[in-house]
Amino acid sequence: MSKLISEKTKEVFLGPLSKNNPITVQVLGICSALAVTSKLEPALVMGISVTIIVAFSNVIISLIRNTIPNRIRIIVQLVVVAALVTVVSEILKAYAYDVSVQLSVYIGLIITNCILMGRLEAFAMSNKPWESFVDGLGNGFGYAWILVAVAFVRELLGSGSLLGFKVIPQSVYDAGYMNNGLMMMPPMALIIVACIIWIHRARNKDLQEK
Amino acid sequence: MNTNNNGYTIIYATVMVVIVALMLALVSSALKDTQTANVELDKKKQILASLNIDLEGKDAAAIYNEYIVEELVINHKAEILDSTEFCAFKIDFLKELAKAETERELPIYVAKVDGKTKYIMSMKGTGLWGPIWGYVALNEDKNSIYGSYFSHASETPGLGAEIAYKPFQKSLIDKKILGADLTFKSLLVLKPDNKPNSEYEIDGISGGTITSKAVEKMIFNCLGQYKAFYDIKVEGGAK
Numbered sequence: 001m002s003k004l005i006s007e008k009t010k011e012v013f014l015g016p017l018s019k020n021n022p023i024t025v026q027v028l029g030i031c032s033a034l035a036v037t038s039k040l041e042p043a044l045v046m047g048i049s050v051t052i053i054v055a056f057s058n059v060i061i062s063l064i065r066n067t068i069p070n071r072i073r074i075i076v077q078l079v080v081v082a083a084l085v086t087v088v089s090e091i092l093k094a095y096a097y098d099v100s101v102q103l104s105v106y107i108g109l110i111i112t113n114c115i116l117m118g119r120l121e122a123f124a125m126s127n128k129p130w131e132s133f134v135d136g137l138g139n140g141f142g143y144a145w146i147l148v149a150v151a152f153v154r155e156l157l158g159s160g161s162l163l164g165f166k167v168i169p170q171s172v173y174d175a176g177y178m179n180n181g182l183m184m185m186p187p188m189a190l191i192i193v194a195c196i197i198w199i200h201r202a203r204n205k206d207l208q209e210k
Numbered sequence: 211m212n213t214n215n216n217g218y219t220i221i222y223a224t225v226m227v228v229i230v231a232l233m234l235a236l237v238s239s240a241l242k243d244t245q246t247a248n249v250e251l252d253k254k255k256q257i258l259a260s261l262n263i264d265l266e267g268k269d270a271a272a273i274y275n276e277y278i279v280e281e282l283v284i285n286h287k288a289e290i291l292d293s294t295e296f297c298a299f300k301i302d303f304l305k306e307l308a309k310a311e312t313e314r315e316l317p318i319y320v321a322k323v324d325g326k327t328k329y330i331m332s333m334k335g336t337g338l339w340g341p342i343w344g345y346v347a348l349n350e351d352k353n354s355i356y357g358s359y360f361s362h363a364s365e366t367p368g369l370g371a372e373i374a375y376k377p378f379q380k381s382l383i384d385k386k387i388l389g390a391d392l393t394f395k396s397l398l399v400l401k402p403d404n405k406p407n408s409e410y411e412i413d414g415i416s417g418g419t420i421t422s423k424a425v426e427k428m429i430f431n432c433l434g435q436y437k438a439f440y441d442i443k444v445e446g447g448a449k
Binding site: 036038042066067068069070076086087093094095101105158159184185 | 230
């Protein structure tokens with residue numbers, strides 16, 4: 001089973017978590033990073049859903065990659081993604097109704113997430129199923145942790161809570177502290193993502209342009 | 211095999227679409243019953259939420275049967291059209307709202323909480339991004355509000371979406387919908403800076419003004435339909 005954890009596979013998994021992160025380096029999937037990060041819980045569920053969908057659509061596309069007619073390959077990829085998203089959304093509606101209500105339109109919008117099309121086109125079309133699966137997981141987690149980091153800051157400073165639980169004690173509010181309403185606005189997500197990119201680049205000199 | 215040939219491409223696309231369509235149809239029909247049951251259970255939970263009942267970890271269907279003692283369907287003159295079991299529950303309120311006001315069949319859920327009668331009215335409206343809806347439970351006097359529930363399809367999280375949370379919903383408690391002369395008056399949802407100072411005003415949501423105003427309009431439109439019902443005094447014999 002040495003193939004399962006070969007150097008290349010390891011790189012495929014770890015790359016997207018940092019040096020090749022879909023959000024902070026490739027700047028993909030920014031739209032949903034703005035939309036679902038005002039609270040931690042939807043950000044978590046969104047991260048998990050995207051990870052599952054990108055991993056499995058990678059596997060499916062990788063399995064049929066040699067049969068796909070080149071001229072309609074984007075359409076084929078889109079159909080696979082759309083079918084998976086619909087199945088996930090139907091299953092959530094049947095077995096996790098509360099979560100599906102909470103995420104409402106966001107689950108459907110996974111179809112338009114650029115990370116999915118990007119990974120299918122750039123990786124799954126030219127790699128074996130196992131590597132593609134690992135690549136999907138890596139990119140999914142790379143996307144999810146940025147979302148969670150942004151949501152953490154926004155919910156903490158914007159609502160004074162985490163996952164819906166109050167974490168800033170009432171005594172702090174009594175002393176004059178106020179929740180920052182700007183944190184709830186979409187522009188703040190961009191600013192926080194920009195700060196993460198800034199720190200990330202400062203620590204990884206090789207990401208900086210010469 | 212030449213995968214770039216036109217014939218192959220067309221056959222490939224056709225087969226793919228048929229397979230995917232079959233698969234989705236299969237998933238959809240296999241999960242249909244569970245989903246419908248979920249939707250119905252969720253509606254019961256929403257109705258119970260307007261009675262301030264904590265449902266955490268409890269069987270909502272059983273609690274529903276325990277609290278909701280009667281269901282009524284009335285018309286705009288408050289004449290009772292139907293009072294059989296689940297008659298109100300089966301009404302598609304959105305379809306009724308599309309009809310002319312004189313033809314609507316309006317659902318009322320009659321609940322008993324600690325021996326006191328509560329009337330639960332349905333509401334549906336349009337928010338900033340999509341539909342909003344809710345239930346308001348009135349006390350026996352058909353005037354003061356006992357509890358409320360609001361929800362939405364796609365209001366902005368952290369802003370308009372706050373109507374779905376307790377702090378906003380609790381702010382309606384003990385407010386009144388009838389004026390001093392006991393005619394229908396409805397509630398005003400204020401801009402956050404204006405502190406509500408009468409029993410006809412509630413605090414809006416900061417950053418969610420359009421949603422707040424939509425709630426105000428929904429309360430006015432939907433509770434207004436039951437005008438004739440408020441005129442019937444309890445002793446006079448609504449029942």
